[in-house]
Amino acid sequence: MKATVTVxxxxxxxxxxxxxxxxxxxxxxxxxxxxVRQGKVIELDLTAADRAAAETEVRAMCEKLLANTVIESxxxxxx
Amino acid sequence: MKATVTVxxxxxxxxxxxxxxxxxxxxxxxxxxxxVRQGKVIELDLTAADRAAAETEVRAMCEKLLANTVIESxxxxxx
Numbered sequence: 001m002k003a004t005v006t007v008x009x010x011x012x013x014x015x016x017x018x019x020x021x022x023x024x025x026x027x028x029x030x031x032x033x034x035x036v037r038q039g040k041v042i043e044l045d046l047t048a049a050d051r052a053a054a055e056t057e058v059r060a061m062c063e064k065l066l067a068n069t070v071i072e073s074x075x076x077x078x079x
Numbered sequence: 080m081k082a083t084v085t086v087x088x089x090x091x092x093x094x095x096x097x098x099x100x101x102x103x104x105x106x107x108x109x110x111x112x113x114x115v116r117q118g119k120v121i122e123l124d125l126t127a128a129d130r131a132a133a134e135t136e137v138r139a140m141c142e143k144l145l146a147n148t149v150i151e152s153x154x155x156x157x158x
Contacts, residue, residue, distance in 0.1 A: 006120055008120070021121060021145070030136065033125055034125070035124035039120045039121075039122070040120065041085055041119065042097070042100060044112055045115070057109065065103055066100070
């Protein structure tokens with residue numbers, strides 16, 4: 001079973017990486033880019049009995065390791 | 080208009096970051112994680128006339144800056 005976790009900085013948390021990308025795009029001539037936020041995506045290949053078990057396990061992984069929930073939010077998709 | 084770009088290392092390209100996550104999950108007691116790949120996700124806030132124009136512009140951004148197409152593949156979603 002495949003799970004995809006997307007981790008983004010929460011709104012209001014400064015994102016210097018995204019800001020650097022925005023400036024770089026501007027200097028390359030891409031006008032009209034107002035905001036850029038950069039996050040990470042983690043694709044997991046799991047042996048889980050069913051979707052519910054997979055989601056529970058991945059949620060525990062996010063809370064313990066994959067996301068810093070003080071400043072980051074995460075989204076889980078099971079495929 | 081919002082665009083989301085997901086950049087992943089191509090299959091066959093070594094992903095040490097993903098491998099480090101896999102080992103860390105194993106040492107935290109998460110058994111049954113066979114493989115982990117880590118990539119990045121970039122959310123762009125654009126002023127584009129329509130979806131087609133946005134997609135064309137974002138594709139150019141990916142080719143020029145956001146992805147290293149030698150080792151990375153990218154996926155664009157316009158919302």
